[in-house]
Amino acid sequence: MARGGQPKDRADGPERRCIATGEVQPKAGLIRFVTSPDGQIVPDVLEKLPGRGIWVAADRAAIDRAVQKRLFLRAAKQSVSVPDNLADEVERQLLQRVVDQIALSRKAGHAVAGYEKVKSWLQTGEALVLIQASDGSARGKSKLNTPPDGKFIGVLTAQELGLAFGREHVIHGALAAGGLTRRVVEDAARLSGLRMTNGGEDTSGKDLKTR
Incomplete structure (x- = not known):
């Protein structure tokens, strides 16, 4: 069980x-x-x-x-x-893992960044996962919705997400099905757990959720 x-x-x-x-x-x-x-x-x-x-x-x-x-x-x-500081080291490694995997997905054509590109992928049904920076504007992020039966990742900051896309910062991103997408979702969920305190409070202002 x-x-x-x-x-x-x-x-x-x-x-x-x-x-x-x-x-x-x-x-x-x-x-x-x-x-x-x-x-x-x-x-x-x-x-x-x-x-x-x-x-x-x-x-x-x-x-x-x-x-x-x-x-x-x-x-x-x-x-x-x-x-x-074992938990801190695990968080560091998981963060690097997620960033690297999104970067590889981008190079393989399975990830895009930027409001208009992400919006287009959501409209055409190509996006399976919506990614948004934890420190992005709540108003701006509310304009995009998680795809039906898809996932939402919000555990990375704009700077961290920017590293994955080779930019200074990124607020909106999306992943297509296949490739490393499932692994990204799983590792982002694990990273979320490392960024939570015992009482459920997010220690870094970052979380992962489906909405």
């Missing part, structure tokens, strides 16, 4: 147990950690590092709890060093 007692959706892929919450959930909502050769716990955002994986929910509170309660030591079954 998945979270909330719902039947497991096989489309969600393999599941792992979070050492902080004890919940079993799809890997897409978790962060993998491994023990480095020198005995330090390091995040493996790309899930490619060798070694036994230790999984924690993509949530700042969960990672902080795993650090404070020394849960990594128990999971690794050996003496390990855990940096106090």
Whole structure:
């Protein structure tokens, strides 16, 4: 069974147990950690590092709890060093991951930026995901709507989104179906969890939502 007692959706892929919450959930909502050769716990955002994986929910509170309660030591079954700023490092890596993936999508022709281009994609049905800067004007952003059955990403600032499109700043962007789009949505959701506090407050003014 998945979270909330719902039947497991096989489309969600393999599941792992979070050492902080004890919940079993799809890997897409978790962060993998491994023990480095020198005995330090390091995040493996790309899930490619060798070694036994230790999984924690993509949530700042969960990672902080795993650090404070020394849960990594128990999971690794050996003496390990855990940096106090581990959640910050995970956030940094996820941010770089999302920016890089959007940049690759742009080069492949699966992403556009700018109000008029995004509006055109939304009107023709080419856009599957609407991306808007978290610090953009609420009035300006309200003029565009998430495509039906699509997704909305609002976890990046205008400057961060600009990096993905090779500009100083970007307020509006869109992703087409296929390519890296699903991965961008999943990683943006994980990034959102790292930018939230224990009480649900967004620490950076950025969030990811479907609206």
